[in-house]
Amino acid sequence: MKFTQSFRLAIKSLFTSKMRSLLTMLGIIIGVGAVIVILSLGNGLSGMVQQQVDKLGVNTIMTYTWGQGDGSTMDLDPRQMYDLVAEHPDVLSGVSPYVSFKPALRCGNEKFDKTSLYGVSEVMFNNHTKGTIDGGEKLAQGRFISYLDVQRRTPVCVIGAYLAQEAFNGDALGKTLSINGQAYTVIGVLEQIRGSMEKGGPDDQLYIPYENALELMGSRYVTLYLFTSTSGETAAAAREVIDSMLLEYFNGDYNAFYTQTMAEQASMINAMMGVAMAVLVAIAAISLLVGGIGIMNIMLVSVTERTREIGIRKSLGAKRRDIRRQFIIEAGTTSAIGGLLGIGFGCLLATGLGSIFGGMLSQQMGGATFSAAPTLGAVAVSFGVSVGIGVLFGYLPANKAAKLNPIDALRYE
């Protein structure tokens, strides 16, 4: 009853001086809006990461082996990794060594010196997702490297869209390239990754069987293996199998290797983004603080302007707590409306920014869609915080009003 009247009065006085109310709320609007935008974009990003993980398959496990600094990795033959997969068919389904270098590449008389070469096995290409297991790159034409290509060290290659365009004018299948002086036949062309292709960019690449790559490099040194587990559920068990083998191999030296599942990588990225978001939200919260001070300031003005009203109410029997409640509700209403406006403004801005960033990011992230929408929880918390700020910063002016002497207040002109 007293509450509803105070609330109605608060709304009324907000609307009688619209400009003042808007300026008072501005700090809260900006603060809440910024928090909503940050949380929405963060949401969109982690959704994108999740999509990427889903696309690549959650069964990829990356294993880095850099040895103990005594060259011991040199002895770790890729065949040992193949044996490991063969021994554990329940959890592991395949492995691809992953070696890369910049080759001396020629096509006719043309030189390509920025191109990245990757030596992989047939496992690199996932038959279910129809893409590579590390980046989800899809084939545009032809086929990927097969088991037999790897076994027989067939001189074949799968090339990126940039090479196909620049070296063969888009008609690359069956043509030959010279890699370090050896002729390789193009058997497949990858889809374009970036919107605009550039020299040395991600589309300027080619895949060949890893044994051939090791031979071209003149080394047996493989630092990165990409394993696939039989399913997403067995990824953790597969990781344990790999870890225990490598731990034994490196005599218990945990620092000699590193394994990580896709799911772990995704959660690590999410954790890092969470920290970044928390920092941004903390910065945005400063605006909320400033907004709160603005509300306190205007409430102090309002108390002075309405001294006579306070005196009248007191003469009619309003107790201190009645007056205090009235002004706290007024401050709370101001900041709550500010909060609502901020949420609306934030959602609009997040949608706008989301479609701009989303377009840019989805090209880089291989077509993953980006939707910047705030969670219901974020909206509820923002609203709660803005009401809380009003109440908190309204308390001091409200208390000042409550303590006014009725005689002085009645006589105030």
Add this chain to the structure above:
Amino acid sequence: MTVEHLIELKDVFKIYQMGEETVHALDGVDLTIDQGEFVAIVGSSGSGKSTAMNIIGCLDVPTSGSYHLGGVDVSTMDDDQQAEIRNKMLGFIFQQYNLIPKLSVLENVELPLLYGGVPPEERRERAVRSLERVGLADKQKNLPSQLSGGQQQRVSIARALAGDPSVILADEPTGALDSKTGREVLGFLKKLNREGDTVVLITHDNSIAVKADRIVRLQDGKIIYDGDARDPRAVVQPGEAEGEEEAAL
């Protein structure tokens, strides 16, 4: 109420310190007012009548002495206890009407009931009945600014009546009105008194004071006359400053 008086001030002093000077706004006042009386407290500015009104109205406490309202000692109460007494026992009528401009007539009249914790329906009912008594039931949705001065003062009378107080305290109720409307308002207070309400009128104006049954004249914080309003001595007041606004004390 058998032997007890409704209002009983005993040896009341109110002393202010104004800079170097000590002001005795009330200097040993003894006053009793009984249920159903119509009393005018008269005095020029600085006589202490405003201080007397503040103390009788529970807006202030005496420096020394005691004040019993309805048999209860209210002279030592704190802020909130006084607010409660004002709400339950006193109805104020002010010179400037003191209506809250943003609230409708009905809401203004409901205010004392709101603070008295009366449930909404009963509140509305009593406020409407109170407005009917002053003949303004048809204006309940209006804002105070849409009414004439006389009507606004009648709204403030309705507000004072709404809480069903023991005492109606009118502080210069005609001060802001033309003489015709002023007479109407006074007539109204007289009518309320005839219907059983206790009315205490505070004024500097003898011509208004004589409408009461009893006059209490204050000068320099002391009662110099207390008796029948028809007694010629009631209005004899040397050096009275007619028409002057009351000063800060």
